[in-house]
Amino acid sequence: xxxxxxxxxxxxxxxxxxxxxxxxxxxxFAFISAYRKMVPGxxxxxxxxADVNTRKGETRIFAVLTVVAxxxxxxxxxxxxxxxxxxxxxxxxxxxxxxxxxTPKDFGRIAVQTAxxxxxxxxxxxxxxxxxxxxxxxxxxxxxxxxxxxxRNDVMIDLGKxxxxxxxxxxxxxxxxxxxxxxxxxxxAVENExxxxxxxxxxxxxxxxxxxxxxxxxxxxxxxxxxxxxAREAGFRxxxxxxxxxxxxxxxxxxxxxxxxxxxxxxxxxxxxxVDIIRWSEDPKEFVREALKPADxxxxxxxxxxxxxxxxxxxxxxxxxxxxxxxxxxxxxxLMGWDIQVRRDESKEEQFKEKIGGAxxxxxxxxxxxxxxxxxxxxxxxxxxxxxxxxxxxxxAELLDIPEDDAEALLSRxxxxxxxxxxxxxxxx
Numbered sequence: 504x505x506x507x508x509x510x511x512x513x514x515x516x517x518x519x520x521x522x523x524x525x526x527x528x529x530x531x532f533a534f535i536s537a538y539r540k541m542v543p544g545x546x547x548x549x550x551x552x553a554d555v556n557t558r559k560g561e562t563r564i565f566a567v568l569t570v571v572a573x574x575x576x577x578x579x580x581x582x583x584x585x586x587x588x589x590x591x592x593x594x595x596x597x598x599x600x601x602x603x604x605x606t607p608k609d610f611g612r613i614a615v616q617t618a619x620x621x622x623x624x625x626x627x628x629x630x631x632x633x634x635x636x637x638x639x640x641x642x643x644x645x646x647x648x649x650x651x652x653x654x655r656n657d658v659m660i661d662l663g664k665x666x667x668x669x670x671x672x673x674x675x676x677x678x679x680x681x682x683x684x685x686x687x688x689x690x691x692a693v694e695n696e697x698x699x700x701x702x703x704x705x706x707x708x709x710x711x712x713x714x715x716x717x718x719x720x721x722x723x724x725x726x727x728x729x730x731x732x733x734a735r736e737a738g739f740r741x742x743x744x745x746x747x748x749x750x751x752x753x754x755x756x757x758x759x760x761x762x763x764x765x766x767x768x769x770x771x772x773x774x775x776x777x778v779d780i781i782r783w784s785e786d787p788k789e790f791v792r793e794a795l796k797p798a799d800x801x802x803x804x805x806x807x808x809x810x811x812x813x814x815x816x817x818x819x820x821x822x823x824x825x826x827x828x829x830x831x832x833x834x835x836x837x838l839m840g841w842d843i844q845v846r847r848d849e850s851k852e853e854q855f856k857e858k859i860g861g862a863x864x865x866x867x868x869x870x871x872x873x874x875x876x877x878x879x880x881x882x883x884x885x886x887x888x889x890x891x892x893x894x895x896x897x898x899x900a901e902l903l904d905i906p907e908d909d910a911e912a913l914l915s916r917x918x919x920x921x922x923x924x925x926x927x928x929x930x931x932x
Contacts, residue, residue: 532622566581566602668703732783811843
């Protein structure tokens with residue numbers, strides 16, 4: 504056994520944390536495989552054992568053979584004649600099993616390359632099994648690591664003894680990484696299929712934000728404050744609903760921290776992603792009012808059977824309630840678990856239309872014109888006969904699409920209704 508094999512044992516034991524006995528067992532298996540490849544017919548030997556002395560650097564191969572009577576040997580690879588067996592054990596009898604040293608000369612030097620490759624495969628498998636055993640119960644935790652390399656769009660993260668993978672689908676849009684960057688990620692799953700155990704990491708999962716708050720806010724870790732829901736569009740905006748059973752504790756204030764210190768640390772970790780902390784409430788009306796802030800809601804209608812909330816807002820608050828590209832309303836719906844329908848408050852507009860319609864109807868009766876013509880005049884500012892008489896006849900004719908003579912007649916009726924005699928222009932002398 505050469506020094507590089509010894510170094511390999513030391514490396515896997517100290518750096519990878521694999522037990523020394525397991526490393527040696529892998530090496531023994533590797534030398535047995537090498538022996539079978541090197542020695543013609545060795546594949547036929549049923550039982551082989553490798554003895555590796557890591558201190559002296561010696562490797563010996565032993566085969567277990569069955570003792571048979573002299574002249575009855577039919578399988579030279581698995582049987583030994585009694586005369587030969589008696590030299591090793593004077594008490595040997597046909598049918599006994601004896602172990603013989605079958606190590607070829609210079610076996611360790613010749614077989615080391617073949618054994619090294621096989622050993623590496625076994626140790627990689629042992630490492631993967633260790634990954635699974637250590638991480639199978641850590642799904643849902645946050646881990647820190649260093650960017651090691653890139654495979655297509657996936658990022659391979661060095662976690663110390665192990666390696667995790669940050670798939671492209673779990674990356675945050677807009678985040679770029681360089682080799683050597685230190686990052687934190689959420690352990691999404693530990694999969695033990697196909698190529699072996701894999702630690703799947705995520706930075707876009709909503710629970711990543713949940714774990715950051717649990718680590719940053721003491722009141723959450725000691726269960727004084729509870730996180731009741733998280734909705735996230737990674738890289739853009741997150742809404743988190745918090746609640747405390749202790750009425751003396753301000754759940755939102757605890758998460759924000761003194762001068763916003765706690766939430767600032769989380770926002771910094773999320774690369775300045777916007778984080779809204781919502782006060783959770785059992786009352787759907789109160790909850791949706793908190794969730795859609797800063798918009799001021801005019802009306803809230805609850806449809807409990809369909810789990811739909813209908814809200815109305817003014818024109819000024821419509822964009823606030825919906826949010827950029829609908830994010831505020833969409834995340835509020837996810838957080839609440841209800842469908843939130845946001846509409847513009849049209850009550851004032853309807854009242855205005857009713858007033859316009861009433862004024863047009865009255866004007867039509869007063870001036871003897873159709874309701875459509877009266878409505879057109881009203882929308883143009885002619886709410887009353889007093890306002891109509893101030894309009895030029897040409898303007899009225901164009902507005903109502905009528906001859907100017909008819910417009911003059913309409914003005915005459917307006918003057919007559921008001922009891923006004925139109926001034927006549929004297930004829931020139």
